[in-house]
Amino acid sequence: MSAGIDLENVCCDFGTFRAVDNANVSIRPGEFFSFLGPSGCGKTTILRMVSGFIEPTEGTIRIGGKDVKGTRPNQRPTALIFQNLALFPLMPIWENISFGLEVRGVDKATRRKKAEELLKLVDLPGAADKMVSQLSGGQKQRVAIARALAVEPQVMLLDEPLSALDLKLRQHMRAELRAIQQRTGVTFIYITHDQGEALAMSDRVGVMSQGRIQQIADPREIYNNPVNGFVAGFVGENNIFEGQVQQAAGGMASFVTPHGTFRARLGDLGGKAGKLYVRPEHTVLSSTPATENSVPVTIGDISFEGSFIAIHATTETGAALTSEIRNDGSATVPERGARMFMSFDPARAAILPDANVRG
Amino acid sequence: MQDMLRRYGPGLTLLMCLLVAFWLIMLVIVPNITLFEQSFRPYLPVTEIGGPRDTYSLGNYMKVFDGRVEKSILGFSYTIPVHVYTFLLTIFYSMVVTVLCFLMAYPLAYYMAKIVNPRSLPTLILLLFIPLWVSEVLRAFAWWIILAFKGPLNALLQAVGLIEDPIRWTNMGYTGVVIGLIYTYVLFMLFPVYNAIQSLDTNQIEAAEDLGAPWWKIHWRIVLPHAKPGIASGSVMVFMLSAGSLLVPSILGSTTSQWFTQTIDQWFKDALDWNTASAYAFLLLLLCTLIVTLAMWLFRVKLSDIAK
Amino acid sequence: MHKLRQNLSHLYMMLFLLYLLLPLVVMSGAAFNDSKLPSIVPWKGWTTIWFSEMIADQRMMKAFVNTLWVAAAVAVISVVIGTASAILINSISGRARTVLYGMMISTILIPGVVIGISTMIMWTQLGGLLFGPDTRPWPFIPGLHLSVLGQVSYISAMVMLLVLARLQSFDAGLEEAALDLGASHSQVMRRILLPHLYPAIGAGAAVAFFQSIENFNVTQFTRGGADTLTVYVFSKVRSGITPTINALAFLLIMVTLILALVYEVNRRRKARIEAAREAEARRAEAAEM
Numbered sequence: 018m019s020a021g022i023d024l025e026n027v028c029c030d031f032g033t034f035r036a037v038d039n040a041n042v043s044i045r046p047g048e049f050f051s052f053l054g055p056s057g058c059g060k061t062t063i064l065r066m067v068s069g070f071i072e073p074t075e076g077t078i079r080i081g082g083k084d085v086k087g088t089r090p091n092q093r094p095t096a097l098i099f100q101n102l103a104l105f106p107l108m109p110i111w112e113n114i115s116f117g118l119e120v121r122g123v124d125k126a127t128r129r130k131k132a133e134e135l136l137k138l139v140d141l142p143g144a145a146d147k148m149v150s151q152l153s154g155g156q157k158q159r160v161a162i163a164r165a166l167a168v169e170p171q172v173m174l175l176d177e178p179l180s181a182l183d184l185k186l187r188q189h190m191r192a193e194l195r196a197i198q199q200r201t202g203v204t205f206i207y208i209t210h211d212q213g214e215a216l217a218m219s220d221r222v223g224v225m226s227q228g229r230i231q232q233i234a235d236p237r238e239i240y241n242n243p244v245n246g247f248v249a250g251f252v253g254e255n256n257i258f259e260g261q262v263q264q265a266a267g268g269m270a271s272f273v274t275p276h277g278t279f280r281a282r283l284g285d286l287g288g289k290a291g292k293l294y295v296r297p298e299h300t301v302l303s304s305t306p307a308t309e310n311s312v313p314v315t316i317g318d319i320s321f322e323g324s325f326i327a328i329h330a331t332t333e334t335g336a337a338l339t340s341e342i343r344n345d346g347s348a349t350v351p352e353r354g355a356r357m358f359m360s361f362d363p364a365r366a367a368i369l370p371d372a373n374v375r376g
Numbered sequence: 377m378q379d380m381l382r383r384y385g386p387g388l389t390l391l392m393c394l395l396v397a398f399w400l401i402m403l404v405i406v407p408n409i410t411l412f413e414q415s416f417r418p419y420l421p422v423t424e425i426g427g428p429r430d431t432y433s434l435g436n437y438m439k440v441f442d443g444r445v446e447k448s449i450l451g452f453s454y455t456i457p458v459h460v461y462t463f464l465l466t467i468f469y470s471m472v473v474t475v476l477c478f479l480m481a482y483p484l485a486y487y488m489a490k491i492v493n494p495r496s497l498p499t500l501i502l503l504l505f506i507p508l509w510v511s512e513v514l515r516a517f518a519w520w521i522i523l524a525f526k527g528p529l530n531a532l533l534q535a536v537g538l539i540e541d542p543i544r545w546t547n548m549g550y551t552g553v554v555i556g557l558i559y560t561y562v563l564f565m566l567f568p569v570y571n572a573i574q575s576l577d578t579n580q581i582e583a584a585e586d587l588g589a590p591w592w593k594i595h596w597r598i599v600l601p602h603a604k605p606g607i608a609s610g611s612v613m614v615f616m617l618s619a620g621s622l623l624v625p626s627i628l629g630s631t632t633s634q635w636f637t638q639t640i641d642q643w644f645k646d647a648l649d650w651n652t653a654s655a656y657a658f659l660l661l662l663l664c665t666l667i668v669t670l671a672m673w674l675f676r677v678k679l680s681d682i683a684k
Numbered sequence: 685m686h687k688l689r690q691n692l693s694h695l696y697m698m699l700f701l702l703y704l705l706l707p708l709v710v711m712s713g714a715a716f717n718d719s720k721l722p723s724i725v726p727w728k729g730w731t732t733i734w735f736s737e738m739i740a741d742q743r744m745m746k747a748f749v750n751t752l753w754v755a756a757a758v759a760v761i762s763v764v765i766g767t768a769s770a771i772l773i774n775s776i777s778g779r780a781r782t783v784l785y786g787m788m789i790s791t792i793l794i795p796g797v798v799i800g801i802s803t804m805i806m807w808t809q810l811g812g813l814l815f816g817p818d819t820r821p822w823p824f825i826p827g828l829h830l831s832v833l834g835q836v837s838y839i840s841a842m843v844m845l846l847v848l849a850r851l852q853s854f855d856a857g858l859e860e861a862a863l864d865l866g867a868s869h870s871q872v873m874r875r876i877l878l879p880h881l882y883p884a885i886g887a888g889a890a891v892a893f894f895q896s897i898e899n900f901n902v903t904q905f906t907r908g909g910a911d912t913l914t915v916y917v918f919s920k921v922r923s924g925i926t927p928t929i930n931a932l933a934f935l936l937i938m939v940t941l942i943l944a945l946v947y948e949v950n951r952r953r954k955a956r957i958e959a960a961r962e963a964e965a966r967r968a969e970a971a972e973m
Contacts, residue, residue: 068864069864070382070860070864089863090860090863090864091863091864091865091866091867091868092866095864096864096865097860097861097864099857099860099861101855101857103855103857103858103860103861105858105861105862105875105876107879107880116862116865116867116875117865117866117867119875120862120865120866120867120868120871120875121866148961150958150961150962150965151961151964151965151968152965152968153965153966153968153969153971153972154969155969155972156968164865165865167865168865168866186972189972377775377776379775379776380771380772380775380776383775383856383859383863383869383872384771384869384872384873385868385869385870387869387870388869388870388873391768392768392769392771392772393772395764395765395768395769396765396768396769396772396784398765399765399769399836399837399840400784400787400788403803403833403834403836403837403840404787404791404837406806407799407802407803407805407806407837408794408798408802410802410805410806410809411798411801411802411805411806414805414809422817422818425817480700483693483696484696484697484700486693487693487694487696487697491690491693492697498948498951499948500697500701502944502947502948503701503704503705504701504704505944506704506705506708506937506940506941506944507704507705507707507708509894509940509943509944510708510898510933510936510937510940511894511897511898511913511914511917511936512898512900512914513898513900513914513917513918513921514711514917514933514936515707515708516921517711517917517921517929517933518707518708518710518711518933519707520921521707521710521711521714521722521723521724521930522707522710524721524723526721526723526725527723527725528710528723528724528725531725559703559704559707563704591689612793613792613793616793616795619795620795620796620797620798620901621901622796622797622900622901622904623900623901623914623918626918626922627918627921627922637795637797637901640797640801641797641904644801644905650801650804650805653801654801654802654805657795657797657798657801657802658798660795660797660798661794661795661798664795668793
């Protein structure tokens with residue numbers, strides 16, 4: 018059983034501060050949906066509104082098509098996994114997991130059985146009688162998931178549950194979470210500020226900034242076709258040129274900058290000024306100028322990042338640009354101080370507005 | 377409040393509020409208001425209560441100024457009302473007790489916070505707690521035995537040869553009272569000061585040492601200022617407990633050491649004049665509070681520092 | 685130089701402990717001295733006569749029973765009030781919190797004489813107001829129940845402080861997690877909050893119990909004609925003393941010591957278990973890497 022979630026014109030104010038501004042999103046049943054954004058962007062507030070710890074100031078939240086206004090957290094078909102996991106330290110693991118059943122009056126033998134089943138599901142058999150303090154970070158993570166699953170929620174809400182783990186374990190748990198989600202088919206709503214996590218696990222991602230949802234799309238779309246500068250900047254690196262749109266036709270436009278006139282895809286500017294964004298891996302360095310979109314640069318620092326090599330360069334006016342080349346063995350790395358040309362494909366560059374914020 | 381409702385629901389929240397209300401209203405506020413009100417009424421036989429003589433007046437408070445005695449300090453002789461005299465001495469010796477408690481407790485507090493091996497600290501604290509669990513009356517009684525004319529202290533001092541004739545410890549003014557009060561209340565100084573010093577980052581002490589500060593300067597400039605709130609709360613505790621003590625002065629006092637609480641006790645138990653006893657009790661509370669407030673202002677300590 | 689200071693401080697600690705504990709040893713020792721006066725000098729030989737005399741002392745036994753009842757009542761009421769107050773204080777903020785907290789704390793500083801007299805006067809006055817001065821029923825007459833109320837008025841604050849300190853280490857997220865899993869408010873209280881507070885509540889009950897036993901000031905003014913141990917010992921010290929008091933003191937100190945020992949052994953056992961668990965968690969952590 019899983020349910021979809023609809024947010025319609027949802028706003029949430031704390032005093033005069035508007036934490037969430039007019040959020041509209043429709044999450045499908047069984048979907049793995051992530052809200053991605055920096056801290057303070059309102060993503061946790063959305064989660065707490067869905068779980069029922071906060072009531073929205075305006076707007077409607079529907080879970081499985083039902084308006085949940087006034088429904089208390091303990092009566093919603095959602096289960097929340099807290100950032101710090103909030104495992105009960107004084108109960109053994111199996112009591113932790115079956116707590117939701119205990120408060121529903123389920124008898125002890127059934128609870129015990131259910132707890133052991135769930136421990137198997139999260140790949141932690143034999144831990145039933147341990148205490149929370151005996152577990153490692155990753156094991157605690159699994160127990161928290163099992164505890165949330167025990168009440169058979171239609172929606173799981175996860176508030177940055179991996180943030181306390183170290184890098185390697187975090188990557189391992191990503192795959193694990195995704196696998197558990199697919200095994201159970203429950204709708205997952207995942208909150209994170211880590212774009213790698215969001216892009217790797219989710220069916221769709223909602224990028225947020227300053228209380229507003231900036232873009233909702235699948236991970237590829239978010240990365241390849243961000244709708245504005247904020248999204249482009251939050252999910253990856255960019256070379257940014259300031260300038261003016263001159264001629265627009267067929268979704269493309271020419272853009273006049275101090276470094277020359279470039280051609281690029283034209284995003285939805287909504288009447289506002291835009292900037293030109295190009296990802297470093299979409300640029301090419303060459304010793305001769307390309308036919309279009311070419312900037313003369315001087316090569317600066319070269320940093321070796323393992324799977325790729327980042328080459329920092331400056332233009333004649335002193336602006337900093339970056340180019341990345343894959344470290345596939347065939348790449349020739351330019352010398353520091355060399356004079357070269359950086360160019361990019363017009364289809365891979367976009368003219369975008371700044372973030373969508375309240376004016 | 378909102379938070380509480382959300383967590384515990386209206387029923388439990390109401391119950392908890394009622395419990396707190398019962399405590400603060402029925403056990404603290406109303407009794408003190410009654411005490412205050414009664415302190416302005418004269419002591420009358422039951423039949424006359426509510427009669428024409430039952431009027432509010434400052435009469436009970438004025439009794440503090442009755443009965444003057446002649447005293448002399450440094451050759452100046454003067455007369456002073458006997459109860460005022462008792463009160464002043466009570467305050468003075470309570471301050472003496474407070475200062476001595478601090479001097480005794482500070483080195484140990486520092487030792488517990490910064491020197492002792494942290495693994496043996498719980499055991500040390502447990503040992504220190506033992507006298508605290510033994511009741512106050514027995515602690516005073518223990519010193520009554522020790523200080524007795526033919527008691528172990530005199531016997532020891534004579535055996536070592538420090539004195540030739542036994543000393544009447546409990547007949548030397550306030551000596552016995554001060555000794556008893558220190559023993560009874562020194563731990564109330566130790567633990568707040570220890571808590572305060574414990575929260576000081578040891579790196580600060582080492583940094584000061586590294587910069588060449590002598591040990592006394594480290595204490596004066598680093599440890600003491602940091603421990604000020606703890607010292608303040610310990611001092612307030614010891615001072616109020618000492619000034620309010622009735623047991624220790626009654627057991628270890630001499631014929632010349634009247635404590636203000638004993639005066640109150642005499643009004644209440646011997647004269648059965650509850651109204652005057654109320655007036656005196658209120659005076660004790662008011663003046664002690666004033667002195668504590670004044671001291672806190674002098675030492676630049678805020679109440680919020682103390683009530684931690 | 686550094687070494688010397690360290691040794692001096694160890695010495696000071698020893699002296700301080702000696703200063704605290706020696707009087708108790710002297711007092712206990714006098715319980716076994718075959719002398720009419722309670723002292724250890726001159727030593728007139730071993731005896732246990734004072735213990736049998738103590739048991740024969742009807743008034744003392746009555747006072748002892750009274751003391752236990754009062755202490756138990758104070759412990760129960762103070763724990764309930766103190767815990768509720770700590771939870772209330774912990775969940776409010778701003779001015780209301782400062783005022784309430786200040787009021788609660790100030791009860792510890794009010795001299796016992798004031799608490800005793802005010803409690804006594806209020807309840808008898810209230811009785812007089814309701815029923816007339818001659819026909820006041822219980823509880824509006826002096827007696828140990830008023831001692832209980834008077835003691836509760838400041839001992840509750842001590843329990844409150846202990847529980848509040850423990851609450852500070854409580855993760856309120858646990859309550860939200862329980863609510864989210866469908867627990868009712870009373871289930872949250874019973875299964876999540878109270879189990880976390882039990883150590884502090886236990887400590888609070890112990891403190892309340894012992895504070896009540898040693899209370900003199902409040903009891904002295906409210907007790908009416910009834911005795912508690914403290915009051916009885918006090919009257920004995922002022923009138924004729926026999927070493928039965930020392931026998932009593934010895935037994936009380938022994939009980940204290942045994943309780944302290946049990947507590948310490950239990951604490952060490954728990955610390956060992958916790959250390960073993962943490963070691964296991966670290967091993968699991970390493971295994972995942």
